[in-house]
Amino acid sequence: MEEDRVKAETEAAKAPVDSTTLQLHNLLYEKNHYVKAIRACLDFQTKYPGIELVPEEEFQRAAPADIRDKTLAADASHDLMLKRLNFELVQVVYSYLLQHCENSTYH
Numbered sequence: 002m003e004e005d006r007v008k009a010e011t012e013a014a015k016a017p018v019d020s021t022t023l024q025l026h027n028l029l030y031e032k033n034h035y036v037k038a039i040r041a042c043l044d045f046q047t048k049y050p051g052i053e054l055v056p057e058e059e060f061q062r063a064a065p066a067d068i069r070d071k072t073l074a075a076d077a078s079h080d081l082m083l084k085r086l087n088f089e090l091v092q093v094v095y096s097y098l099l100q101h102c103e104n105s106t107y108h
Contacts, residue, residue, distance in 0.1 A: 054085045055092075064088045 054060075061069065064084065068091065073083040 054082075055089055057081070057085070060085050060088055065091075 055063075068084055068088050071084070072080060073087075074080040
């Protein structure tokens with residue numbers, strides 16, 4: 002009987018340790034998942050270096066105020082990149098529409 006009591010006490014004392022150990026393993030697994038995700042993001046190669054945008058000086062001079070002055074991102078360099086991309090998009094759309102209207106038979 003003494004042996005059963007000691008065994009039951011040991012089991013009762015071991016249960017919180019097992020639970021804590023399981024929580025630790027779960028947290029370590031989750032941490033490793035996040036570390037891998039962060040590493041994948043940091044290693045991601047974008048097309049950005051190969052994109053030729055309008056020079057910043059030309060953007061500052063020629064972009065309309067609604068594009069130039071609007072804040073699109075908290076990070077200044079990212080904000081500038083988004084503004085320059087929007088400016089180029091507007092230019093492409095404007096050129097397309099202008100060309101389409103000039104070629105149209107409905108003047």
